[in-house]
Amino acid sequence: MNSEVKKINLFLLYKLPSAFFCGVRVKEINESKCIVTVKHRWINQNPFNSLYFAVQAMAAELSTGALVMKYINESGKNISMLVANNKSNFTKKATGQITFTCNDGHLINEAIQKTIATREGQTFWMKSIGTNQKGEQVSEMDFEWSIKIK
Template identity: 25%
Template sequence: MSAIKKIYKALPESIRDTALVRTFGLFKVPLLFWISPTVVELSKERCEVRIPLNRKTKNHLKSMYFGVLAAGADCAGGLAAMKLIIESGQNVSLAFKDFKAEFHQRAEADTHFICNQGKEIADFVTKVVESGERHHMPVEIVAICPKISQEPVATFTLTLSLKNKSKKS
């Protein structure tokens, strides 16, 4: 086992998951790296990602820029699937087919993006890994600013689109 893998395995899981997201961002989606997401929870049931409200993420009204809110929803909606795909060892492409958002109030503090469909996503990834077909699944994300209120500042529906490219159909 390489030294990097040993270090990675020695890290607490929450730090490991944050490192996964930020490394992916650094090399594949620089905006994710730039906005500094932190994985609060990644369990079989739930994914919660926090994005800080700071100079890089706020708009002229001093609330979170809607593009950053969209990136947070993308991150929370795709992280559970991404981790399961990595664990499967298969070459599965992950994309979002569409994106729907409702903005309810300004996000004026650090914002948490929560997806409670972990079990459904795990079943979905298993279905895709066993298939050579592209499959789609709607994923619901709620954004809250817990320092202010538990009321949603935004809700999102993203259609997760996966295909196992390792398997011939």
């Protein structure tokens, strides 16, 4: 586990404790993708004995938001970020360990460069796919991120 992953997971403990205590963890992050996992347990289940939708949303959002934070940090600029919209689709009961993968890192740099150049806010959609241990898709979540220079 690289130091960037450790820093993000410590960030969860201090700034998003509900995600941390539900077991949401970043496993990998690089320029193009972020992988987040969460395991179905008693503390994060719904009455139907599967992973509660809000926990899935926390993990999926983190897989997109960690990439946005990474690019903002690397820009060296004071840029705010906010989820403006989200869409979710649940296709299978989420049990066991669920892995959320966002492969949309390439979308962020262009938006950051535009917001720096124009000083106007930018929005862009990022997708996170949740899969179970068998590789079956359990959910798909899209987040519209809004960024602007402070």
